[in-house]
Amino acid sequence: MRTAEARGAHLTPEEILGCVFPEGEGAVPVPLHLATCPPCQVRVTRLRDAHLIDKGAVAGAVEALPEVFWNAQAAAVMQAVHEEPANNVRPFPASLRQTIVRRPVLAFGSLAAALLLMTGLSFLRPSQRQQVAEVPVPTPVASATNAHDDELLLAIDDALAEELPFSNMYPEGV
């Protein structure tokens, strides 16, 4: 793009804005035309004035706020912060929340798989319960056998009590 100087005309709006709001860093080269053209100087000065007024107005408005305002603001923040820990209990740990946000497909896929598994298990369980119910419970047959054994043990005890010790070990006729 040809500059105003090259064209021998006044500064373009772009060049005026460039003088007041340079895009780059550091010192901005001033167009030579500006030094010799009072109308262009006025245009640049007006925009610069407007910017400085605006900037000063913003800074002044903030500086003019009383200390009470800042104290009240800090107090409001602290009140909210004190109420925060009780409400800050989250159902899931941060790592899980991050996983859900960063890899939603993986997270919700895993959730869907887990739900499917649980649903499958819940369908399987009732049939297993029926199978268990159908298994015959062993009858308490041991009670009769136990009585018979008790009688036998008592008879042995009686026989042992009546016999002398080692008497049956002696030879006949001794």
Add this chain to the structure above:
Amino acid sequence: MKGDVKTPAEQQTSRERDHEVVLKVQAGDVEAFEALVKSHQKRIFRLVYTLLRDATEADCVTQDVFIKAFKALKDFKGEAAFESWITRITINTVRDRVRRRKPVVSFSEMGNADDDDTGGLPRHLDPADGTSPERDAMSRDIRRRLTDALASLSPRQRAVFVMKHYEEKTIPEIGTETGLDEGTIKSHLFRAGRKLRALLEDLR
């Protein structure tokens, strides 16, 4: 705004102090957070006010920023300075606020009912005072157009433009505080400049 510019040594001290307070808060000392609020509230409020031009809304957003920062502080690792980190939260909060309140209300429409047009500033503090009435009127008119033009920028363009030309930050500083790379910042500045040029084309 340059009055707030700290020397590198002051910046270092300030960062170290912030870091100590952050560690205290992370260890469970909630009261220590007030020190961070007190130390950054003016700067945050000024940035929000420059972007939104509404003192009540700026107050709301500033409180919101600190509450968000407190909630997120346990995940703050201290890789960046707290100042940069909270500025980034501020920019994002303002951006969300601007998006939510569409259609955009121009800055000049948000002034006082008496059309003071000094952004809620008492007249005696207006820097335009003390000059000729014609120049005052001209400057006020151009300023109104400038603020309206700023209001028409996208939230991100506006944030980058304000940080550069109102907060007087360098491009690397803007990069740290917005998380944008240098090329993107320059692109936002270029587009902002193009929009402003279109809106101020008939400036005479």
